[in-house]
Amino acid sequence: MGIVIPLEENRPPQASIKPLMELVNQDMKLVNQLILSKTGSNVEMIPQIAKHLIDSGGKRLRPMLTLAAAQMCAYEGTHHITLAASVEFMHTATLLHDDVVDESDMRRGKKSARMLWGNQASVLVGDFLLGQAFRMMVDAGSMDALDVLSNAATVIAEGEVMQLAVAQNMETNEDDYLTIIRSKTAALFSAAAEVGPIIAGAEKPVRDAFRSYGTNLGVAFQLVDDALDYGGSKALLGKNTGDDFREGKITLPVLLCYRRGNEDDRAFWKEAMENGSSDDEALLQANALMEKYGAIKDTVARARHYGQIARDALAPLPDSPQKDALLDVVKFCISRVN
Amino acid sequence: MGIVIPLEENRPPQASIKPLMELVNQDMKLVNQLILSKTGSNVEMIPQIAKHLIDSGGKRLRPMLTLAAAQMCAYEGTHHITLAASVEFMHTATLLHDDVVDESDMRRGKKSARMLWGNQASVLVGDFLLGQAFRMMVDAGSMDALDVLSNAATVIAEGEVMQLAVAQNMETNEDDYLTIIRSKTAALFSAAAEVGPIIAGAEKPVRDAFRSYGTNLGVAFQLVDDALDYGGSKALLGKNTGDDFREGKITLPVLLCYRRGNEDDRAFWKEAMENGSSDDEALLQANALMEKYGAIKDTVARARHYGQIARDALAPLPDSPQKDALLDVVKFCISRVN
Numbered sequence: 138m139g140i141v142i143p144l145e146e147n148r149p150p151q152a153s154i155k156p157l158m159e160l161v162n163q164d165m166k167l168v169n170q171l172i173l174s175k176t177g178s179n180v181e182m183i184p185q186i187a188k189h190l191i192d193s194g195g196k197r198l199r200p201m202l203t204l205a206a207a208q209m210c211a212y213e214g215t216h217h218i219t220l221a222a223s224v225e226f227m228h229t230a231t232l233l234h235d236d237v238v239d240e241s242d243m244r245r246g247k248k249s250a251r252m253l254w255g256n257q258a259s260v261l262v263g264d265f266l267l268g269q270a271f272r273m274m275v276d277a278g279s280m281d282a283l284d285v286l287s288n289a290a291t292v293i294a295e296g297e298v299m300q301l302a303v304a305q306n307m308e309t310n311e312d313d314y315l316t317i318i319r320s321k322t323a324a325l326f327s328a329a330a331e332v333g334p335i336i337a338g339a340e341k342p343v344r345d346a347f348r349s350y351g352t353n354l355g356v357a358f359q360l361v362d363d364a365l366d367y368g369g370s371k372a373l374l375g376k377n378t379g380d381d382f383r384e385g386k387i388t389l390p391v392l393l394c395y396r397r398g399n400e401d402d403r404a405f406w407k408e409a410m411e412n413g414s415s416d417d418e419a420l421l422q423a424n425a426l427m428e429k430y431g432a433i434k435d436t437v438a439r440a441r442h443y444g445q446i447a448r449d450a451l452a453p454l455p456d457s458p459q460k461d462a463l464l465d466v467v468k469f470c471i472s473r474v475n
Numbered sequence: 476m477g478i479v480i481p482l483e484e485n486r487p488p489q490a491s492i493k494p495l496m497e498l499v500n501q502d503m504k505l506v507n508q509l510i511l512s513k514t515g516s517n518v519e520m521i522p523q524i525a526k527h528l529i530d531s532g533g534k535r536l537r538p539m540l541t542l543a544a545a546q547m548c549a550y551e552g553t554h555h556i557t558l559a560a561s562v563e564f565m566h567t568a569t570l571l572h573d574d575v576v577d578e579s580d581m582r583r584g585k586k587s588a589r590m591l592w593g594n595q596a597s598v599l600v601g602d603f604l605l606g607q608a609f610r611m612m613v614d615a616g617s618m619d620a621l622d623v624l625s626n627a628a629t630v631i632a633e634g635e636v637m638q639l640a641v642a643q644n645m646e647t648n649e650d651d652y653l654t655i656i657r658s659k660t661a662a663l664f665s666a667a668a669e670v671g672p673i674i675a676g677a678e679k680p681v682r683d684a685f686r687s688y689g690t691n692l693g694v695a696f697q698l699v700d701d702a703l704d705y706g707g708s709k710a711l712l713g714k715n716t717g718d719d720f721r722e723g724k725i726t727l728p729v730l731l732c733y734r735r736g737n738e739d740d741r742a743f744w745k746e747a748m749e750n751g752s753s754d755d756e757a758l759l760q761a762n763a764l765m766e767k768y769g770a771i772k773d774t775v776a777r778a779r780h781y782g783q784i785a786r787d788a789l790a791p792l793p794d795s796p797q798k799d800a801l802l803d804v805v806k807f808c809i810s811r812v813n
Contacts, residue, residue, distance in 0.1 A: 182639070182640055238599060258639060261572070261639065265629055265633055267602075268626075268628035268631070269629055271609055272629060275621045280613060283609075287610045288610060290606035291606030291610060293606070295516055298520055301599065302519065
């Protein structure tokens with residue numbers, strides 16, 4: 138019998154999202170008010186579904202990026218509020234449509250909107266929220282911001298179609314996968330960060346810095362999500378794990394595992410992903426293979442790589458509490474997986 | 476035996492859409508080129524689906540409204556092309572999402588995109604086209620046009636959700652139904668017509684005239700569509716009739732028939748619409764009731780009423796070939812049903 142040493146206590150304090158939340162707290166209250174007012178409709182189902190999603194406990198990371206970026210550029214107007222709400226609506230619309238496309242039953246531990254109100258309402262309320270997002274962008278009055286966000290809307294949809302096209306194809310490679318997540322996830326992070334300096338009238342290098350920060354943070358965020366779906370670095374099975382596997386969604390951990398595996402392992406993945414043999418027993422085996430080939434560990438390593446690029450992107454900008462908070466957010470996103 | 480008198484030959488020549496098509500022919504070629512170029516994507520499925528829809532033989536009435544309205548306002552730039560393409564993309568995105576929502580197997584006599592590529596691709600390619608529509612609006616550079624079109628996007632989705640909410644509810648009244656079709660159909664006709672004068676920098680009364688024209692033409696157009704789905708004024712069963720009935724979609728002919736019917740008739744409609752007893756035999760009975768209560772005839776009469784408002788809306792504007800063509804389009808839309 139040995140002595141259990143609580144290693145965790147020796148760790149440095151983990152990075153937190155709290156400094157960011159505190160810095161944008163006042164602005165975020167206004168964003169939340171605006172979001173509530175813009176879900177209003179005489180058509181009862183619309184505020185119901187919107188409220189369900191808005192209350193379902195997302196961290197609202199994307200609109201916080203817009204707010205912090207605008208603050209860092211010393212913006213003094215109110216349009217960053219409008220754009221932040223618009224970014225969150227675009228995100229929410231995407232979630233609604235994603236659930237229909239993925240046939241998801243759950244979303245963040247709650248029944249998904251499509252399970253409660255049906256696919257039809259999810260498609261249409263998504264369209265409504267997207268329309269409202271564009272109306273808010275118009276209210277903000279910046280053609281450049283409209284350009285960046287409408288471009289993101291297209292790229293996101295393109296990424297989702299790409300993912301659909303490679304679904305169940307185990308020959309997808311890491312580059313293909315990166316193109317997908319750059320589009321479907323990172324494009325909105327990127328736009329959310331870039332419209333901050335845009336609305337503040339910042340110079341191009343500042344816009345570029347925020348865009349790069351957002352893109353790379355988005356890629357890191359998605360890779361960490363992929364790892365978490367297999368229980369994170371410890372490959373533990375939690376209540377919210379295994380969704381990607383059961384849906385046959387090919388993510389980086391799966392791609393790494395498949396490429397590094399022997400013939401039997403590859404046959405297992407083909408059977409699970411391409412033919413849908415993905416029950417709980419198969420999930421256990423999947424996790425064992427992830428452990429064996431270091432697929433989760435290396436997915437997180439890849440995420441750290443993009444996280445570092447995100448942090449370095451902000452380096453040329455002057456120091457400020459907002460900058461520190463945004464740097465912390467990168468660490469926080471990655472620390473979720475430890 | 477009597478002599479068959481070909482009554483049709485004694486009719487006045489029917490109004491035609493041809494004068495409009497000829498006037499905007501040059502512009503429309505540019506719109507079609509732009510549409511093709513904007514469906515381009517490295518993601519193969521996107522141009523495939525877009526091409527399927529674009530080739531499927533719609534008349535492109537909505538973008539023609541934008542072009543003719545811009546011409547009437549002596550617009551000399553090229554942004555009316557961009558806006559017209561944008562309007563057609565919004566329409567196409569709506570069709571894709573509608574087919575998913577209505578679970579339609581056919582669209583204009585061809586297999587619907589969702590039957591060929593699946594619901595998932597239809598949702599996502601719809602999102603892509605909507606994103607491209609907004610990018611084109613940004614290219615056109617008019618905040619006012621963006622305002623009108625983004626507002627239309629929201630209103631259309633709201634109308635569709637409303638229709639979903641009243642689906643299978645025979646207590647829906649004519650006012651409710653008008654609110655729905657003003658939103659889901661007329662809002663895009665209205666925006667399509669209004670962005671013409673907007674891009675040309677026309678005065679508010681001119682914008683208002685085109686908006687009213689578009690709205691009322693849109694309502695008339697939808698009511699005629701509703702009548703056509705029951706075989707038009709002659710209540711003949713054609714190859715493209717009965718879709719609304721089979722889908723349990725409550726339209727004005729149904730509402731009129733239900734309200735005017737006796738207890739047995741109302742029981743029939745409830746059974747057909749609310750409980751889905753809408754086979755071919757039921758469709759024959761539905762058509763007999765339509766005939767008995769003059770429901771198709773009176774739906775067309777309602778359409779004529781809105782058509783007349785549309786025509787009068789243009790009255791204050793100076794005479795021009797474009798104006799004549801737009802007036803003819805109203806008659807043409809209604810004559811489809813004769």
